Amino acid sequence: MKSKGSLLLAVVVALCMGACGGGSGDKESKGKFAPPPVAKPLTFEEAKADWKNQKGLGPVTNVDLGELDDALAARGKEIYELKCTACHSPENEKLGPAPKGILERRTPEWIMNMILNPEEMAMKDPIGRGLLTKYNTVMANQGLSQDDARAVLEYFRTLK
Amino acid sequence: MKSMKLILMSLTLGSVFLFSGCGNGDGKGTGAIGSSGAAEKVYVAPGELDEYYQFFSGGFSGQVTVHGLPSGRLLKTIPVFATDGEKGYGFNEETKPMLMTTFGFVPWDDAHHPKLSQTNGEHDGNFLFINGNNTPRVARIDLTTFETTEIIQIPNTAGLHGSPYPTQNSEYLVAGTRFSVPIPQEDVSIDTYKENFKGTFTFISGGQEPGKMDIAFQILVPGYDYDLATSGKGPSHGWTFFTSYNVEQENTLKEKYASQYDKDYIAAVNWKKAEEYIAQGKFKEWPAEYYHNFYNDKTHTATATKKSGVKVLIPAECPGLVYYLPTPKSPHGVDVNPTGELIVGSGKLSADLTVHSFAKMLAAIEAESFDQEIDGIPVLNFEAIVAGTVASGGLGPLHTEFDGRGNAYTSFFISSEIVKWSTETFEVLDRIPSYYSIGHLSIPGGGSMKPWENGKYMISMNKITKDRYLPTGPELAHSAQLYDISGDKMELLLDFPTMGEPHYAQGILASKIIDRQVKFFPLEENEHTYKTLNEKDTRVERDGNEVHIYATMIRSHFAPDNIEGVKVGDKVYFHVTNLEQDWDVPHGLAIMGAQNAELLIMPGQTETLLWEPLTPGIFPFYCSDFCSALHQEMQGYVRVSPADSDVKLSWKLGDEGSGN
Ligand SMILES: [Cu+2]
Numbered sequence: 001m002k003s004k005g006s007l008l009l010a011v012v013v014a015l016c017m018g019a020c021g022g023g024s025g026d027k028e029s030k031g032k033f034a035p036p037p038v039a040k041p042l043t044f045e046e047a048k049a050d051w052k053n054q055k056g057l058g059p060v061t062n063v064d065l066g067e068l069d070d071a072l073a074a075r076g077k078e079i080y081e082l083k084c085t086a087c088h089s090p091e092n093e094k095l096g097p098a099p100k101g102i103l104e105r106r107t108p109e110w111i112m113n114m115i116l117n118p119e120e121m122a123m124k125d126p127i128g129r130g131l132l133t134k135y136n137t138v139m140a141n142q143g144l145s146q147d148d149a150r151a152v153l154e155y156f157r158t159l160k
Numbered sequence: 161m162k163s164m165k166l167i168l169m170s171l172t173l174g175s176v177f178l179f180s181g182c183g184n185g186d187g188k189g190t191g192a193i194g195s196s197g198a199a200e201k202v203y204v205a206p207g208e209l210d211e212y213y214q215f216f217s218g219g220f221s222g223q224v225t226v227h228g229l230p231s232g233r234l235l236k237t238i239p240v241f242a243t244d245g246e247k248g249y250g251f252n253e254e255t256k257p258m259l260m261t262t263f264g265f266v267p268w269d270d271a272h273h274p275k276l277s278q279t280n281g282e283h284d285g286n287f288l289f290i291n292g293n294n295t296p297r298v299a300r301i302d303l304t305t306f307e308t309t310e311i312i313q314i315p316n317t318a319g320l321h322g323s324p325y326p327t328q329n330s331e332y333l334v335a336g337t338r339f340s341v342p343i344p345q346e347d348v349s350i351d352t353y354k355e356n357f358k359g360t361f362t363f364i365s366g367g368q369e370p371g372k373m374d375i376a377f378q379i380l381v382p383g384y385d386y387d388l389a390t391s392g393k394g395p396s397h398g399w400t401f402f403t404s405y406n407v408e409q410e411n412t413l414k415e416k417y418a419s420q421y422d423k424d425y426i427a428a429v430n431w432k433k434a435e436e437y438i439a440q441g442k443f444k445e446w447p448a449e450y451y452h453n454f455y456n457d458k459t460h461t462a463t464a465t466k467k468s469g470v471k472v473l474i475p476a477e478c479p480g481l482v483y484y485l486p487t488p489k490s491p492h493g494v495d496v497n498p499t500g501e502l503i504v505g506s507g508k509l510s511a512d513l514t515v516h517s518f519a520k521m522l523a524a525i526e527a528e529s530f531d532q533e534i535d536g537i538p539v540l541n542f543e544a545i546v547a548g549t550v551a552s553g554g555l556g557p558l559h560t561e562f563d564g565r566g567n568a569y570t571s572f573f574i575s576s577e578i579v580k581w582s583t584e585t586f587e588v589l590d591r592i593p594s595y596y597s598i599g600h601l602s603i604p605g606g607g608s609m610k611p612w613e614n615g616k617y618m619i620s621m622n623k624i625t626k627d628r629y630l631p632t633g634p635e636l637a638h639s640a641q642l643y644d645i646s647g648d649k650m651e652l653l654l655d656f657p658t659m660g661e662p663h664y665a666q667g668i669l670a671s672k673i674i675d676r677q678v679k680f681f682p683l684e685e686n687e688h689t690y691k692t693l694n695e696k697d698t699r700v701e702r703d704g705n706e707v708h709i710y711a712t713m714i715r716s717h718f719a720p721d722n723i724e725g726v727k728v729g730d731k732v733y734f735h736v737t738n739l740e741q742d743w744d745v746p747h748g749l750a751i752m753g754a755q756n757a758e759l760l761i762m763p764g765q766t767e768t769l770l771w772e773p774l775t776p777g778i779f780p781f782y783c784s785d786f787c788s789a790l791h792q793e794m795q796g797y798v799r800v801s802p803a804d805s806d807v808k809l810s811w812k813l814g815d816e817g818s819g820n
Contacts, residue, residue: 082683086695086714086739094814095717137790140715143680143741 044130051105054127057120058113059146065108069154076148076155083142084152090159095137100159108153114139115149198653201644204231209674212604212612212667214619215274215288216640219661222269224290224301229604229617229667230642232656240299240308241269241292243757249308251757253733253768255455257464261295261313262449270294272321273664277330277367281393281500281609285672286368289324289333296320298333298364300373302457304678309455312373315448315470316343316360322389328397328609330367332376332431336360336386336402340409343380344447353411357383360472361402361429371454377438377471378446379429379482382535383409385418386427388493393609394500396518398432401503405490418490419509425484425539426494426505428521437478443471457678458687460765476536483525484539487514493559493600497568497583498609502547506557506570513557513570515586517547548586552579558599561606563615563645569606571598571620578620578643580650592650594641596624603645604667612669618643618650621662629657638662679743681764688766690735695719700811707732707809713747713761714739715788717813718781721796725809728776728802734759737766747794748784758784773800 047054055061080088087095102111106127114121114128118139121128132138144152204210210228213235218225222242226235243250243259250259250267259265269292277287288301296314301307314320319338326333340357342348348356361379366372384404392399407424410417437443448470455462475482489507491514496503503516524544531539556574563569567589570579576597580590602619605611620641628639637657644651683693692698692710698719701708707730712719718736726732738747740763749759751771759767773779783794801807 082693083739083741086712086717086719137716138788140740140745141742143682 042126044126044133047126047130048105051110051127052107054110054125055107056110056113056117056125056128058117060109060112060116060149063108063112063150063153065157068157072151072154073158074155076151076153077158079144079148080152080155083144087137087140096135096139097131099156102156102159111153111156112146112149115142115144115152116146117141198644198651202230202232202642202654204228204233209670211670212617213670213673214602214604214665214667215276216621216658216662216665217271217274217290218659219272219638219663220270221660222271222292223659224271224274224288225659225662226306227640227656227658228670229619230653232640232642232654234659236306237659238301238306238308240290240301241266241271241297241311243267245757246760248757248759248767248769251769252759253770254461254766257462258308258311258453258455260451260453260464261297262315262451262466263295266295268294269297271660271663273324274666275324275326275333275607276666276668278326278608279329279368281328281397283605283608283610283612283666283668283672285668285676287330287370288666289326289367291320291323291335293320293338296335298324298335298373300370302370303673304676305457307455307457309370309457310373311451311453312364312375313450313452314362314364315375315450316378316446316472317362319385322386322402324364325389325391325400326367327391327400327431328393331365332391332400333364333367333373334389334391334400334402335362335364336389338385338387340383340385350411353383354409357409357411359383359386359404361386361400361427363400363431363434371456373452374467375448375450375470377434377443377473379434379473379475381427381475381482381537382407384424385414387491390494390496390607392496392500392518393498396496396500396503398430399518400429400431401485401494401496402427402429403487403491403494403505405492423486423488423542424490426487426491426503426516427537428483428485430481433478433480434473437473437481438471442478443473446470446472456687457681458685460681460686460688460767474536479536480525482537483521484534484537485516485521485545486531486539486542487516488512493557495560495562495607497562498564498611500609502583504560504568504570506559508556508558508573510557511552511555513550513552513560513581515547515550515583516545520545520547550579550581550586550588552581552588554579554591559601561601561603561618562611563603563606564611565614567615567645569601569603569618569645569650571601573597573599573623578618578650580645590649592643592652594620594622595628595639595655596622596626598622600664602665602667604669607666612667614646616644616646617667618645619665619667621658621665623661625657628655640665679763680741680745681762683737683739683741683764686737686764686766688735688737690733690768691766692735692737693739695739695813698811698813700725700809702809705730709734709736709811711736712739713737713749713783713794715745715747716783716790716794718749718783718794718796719813720811721813723797723811724799724801725807726773726798726800727805727807728773728800730773732771732773732798734769734771734781735766736761736768738763740764745787746785747787749781750784751781751798752779760785773798776800776802776805 212229239249276283300310321338322336324333365376385406406418487505489510491505492508529541529544554572642654738761
């Protein structure tokens with residue numbers, strides 16, 4: 001527990017220096033304490049219009065779709081039926097939206113990030129946040145591996 | 161305004177600190193911050209983790225509690241021998257079999273000694289074992305799930321106190337009879353104690369193999385009260401020691417009559433020799449019935465299996481199996497130091513501790529320095545085996561643990577203190593009070609060959625707390641106290657109330673356990689007979705007057721959530737599967753009027769609640785574990801109709817209805 005003492009000390013000293021240090025006064029300390037400039041977040045509508053550039057937040061940054069892989073899609077369907085159908089139905093809205101035609105409104109990366117990282121997507125991604133406001137209930141993280149999520153994405157490609 | 165104050169405060173503190181820190185170097189600058197004060201040593205900041213898990217027995221609560229050290233924070237209550245409505249343990253159909261015994265369903269016990277499994281004499285973090293004192297049982301808790309997964313009943317035993325005290329590699333867990341009784345049980349006059357009453361030592365195999373606990377063999381011994389036990393290690397590996405009192409063999413007013421003799425015995429059992437005798441077939445098959453209950457983490461279901469027959473060894477027919485070590489004044493605890501050489505007996509009516517030498521014991525056996533023989537058990541000569549005596553200055557010694565630096569720490573109940581002494585010189589080095597009336601003490605790893613971090617913390621477990629906490633009526637909490645033992649002087653750091661009687665506790669470095677935690681149960685691996693893995697398979701089936709509801713749950717709905725066609729007189733089984741696959745998302749199920757408890761279902765798990773509705777009407781059910789923003793919406797209805805009604809069985813969720 002020793003380390004906590006020294007950590008506290010460091011914080012106190014840093015605070016002290018920040019607040020009372022330096023002769024140049026106001027200007028400098030203001031610079032230190034002012035929040036960093038933040039770009040204004042997109043609204044739900046703006047983000048949806050810009051969907052082709054929206055990759056979401058999470059582990060997936062790039063997906064090459066390639067030719068449709070039927071075996072992978074079949075595996076994806078199995079996973080989807082076991083872990084997703086309590087809240088989704090392929091063709092109709094249930095607790096969440098239906099994945100039918102989803103590749104015409106979301107990028108593959110965004111979809112996989114939504115599956116793998118729904119908590120952060122609901123809080124920070126402009127589309128994720130908008131969906132949460134619309135559907136009221138938070139999408140569950142069903143513990144899929146990245147490979148499983150990729151398989152589900154392949155299955156989604158078959159739902160046109 | 162608030163933050164302004166905060167900054168001001170830190171500034172003031174900061175400057176005080178700076179002054180004392182960069183002062184003239186007179187070394188006196190020990191203000192509140194940066195001092196080595198007790199508060200700082202036990203402070204675990206919000207969001208930070210404790211260094212140790214400490215497992216406390218709940219004593220007469222029948223359970224185990226898990227606390228973090230050094231904070232003392234309560235992390236979990238693990239139900240073991242008693243039903244627990246919070247978790248549905250012993251109430252749901254899956255865990256009811258855990259509490260089966262030959263006496264029927266026994267929903268309570270007196271849990272005493274939590275002992276961690278060992279490999280090469282070190283705590284390996286695999287399992288925790290604990291004994292039930294009243295209806296003799298030994299349980300296994302799996303440290304990947306922190307759930308009780310196995311309970312074995314101990315036959316031919318009454319008052320299972322000296323248990324489970326595993327051997328060096330958990331080859332065996334042991335059990336001794338605290339109360340001698342006729343073995344096998346028999347209807348006799350209690351006054352025939354000396355003639356008819358006997359004791360047993362039991363060796364339970366399968367310590368490291370879940371589902372395989374079994375009674376390997378029992379040893380029939382004279383009818384004393386066998387109190388505590390400990391298994392040898394290093395050189396003494398292969399031996400287990402049991403203390404006894406009441407060698408007077410009295411059966412009434414024991415308080416007085418069982419303390420007449422100057423010495424009782426520590427029984428030394430050579431269990432490797434026992435294995436040889438078993439292999440040679442020198443055992444008797446005795447009738448005995450007992451239950452073995454096992455909870456399977458794939459089926460999420462326990463099964464209770466009745467077994468019969470035990471192998472019994474009789475010392476008179478098995479030379480070299482058991483020896484008695486005379487030890488003064490009704491010894492209570494017996495503890496072996498980390499090197500495996502010293503056997504410390506705490507004569508609870510004495511001021512002194514008797515320390516026997518294992519090497520001398522072997523030499524005395526070799527030289528046949530026997531004073532007498534009792535039922536084929538040689539009594540070794542006291543002078544021949546004693547390594548030394550600790551003139552403690554305290555009163556009522558009970559238990560000893562070790563720090564791995566050559567020091568021993570003994571609890572004294574009557575004088576309410578802990579005495580630290582040297583295992584080399586037997587001199588007293590330090591003493592510190594406990595508040596009040598300490599029973600066991602515990603140093604993480606202090607009963608093994610490798611005390612963690614060479615003994616950093618020590619916990620005392622105290623029976624009386626009178627003025628220590630805000631009063632709570634006639635019944636007051638027992639307590640644990642945390643001491644820093646890393647220096648020459650012991651230092652009291654913290655005092656916290658505990659559940660039931662914290663009879664004993666063992667601690668382990670958190671890093672030995674953290675990484676093996678199960679976070680949820682994969683749905684793919686669910687082998688429950690009544691699982692439902694998909695909402696489209698949810699349904700309700702009738703079989704005579706049994707109604708089986710195959711339901712699922714996920715944030716935040718049940719499927720189905722409207723059920724009709726149940727009738728008064730039905731036995732309704734809710735088989736509910738939690739479809740979540742994420743950490744920390746259990747859901748509950750509570751039904752109005754159910755006479756058992758809630759279900760608390762972990763992600764990926766299936767559990768069953770039996771409900772027998774007594775009157776017609778509409779019965780709501782709901783999720784009892786706050787699970788999401790729409791948790792309050794997680795509810796449903798069952799319609800119950802009169803026994804002779806012809807309402808058809810039907811169920812639905814949203815628009816997706818069904819029926820038959
Ligand atoms: Cu819930």
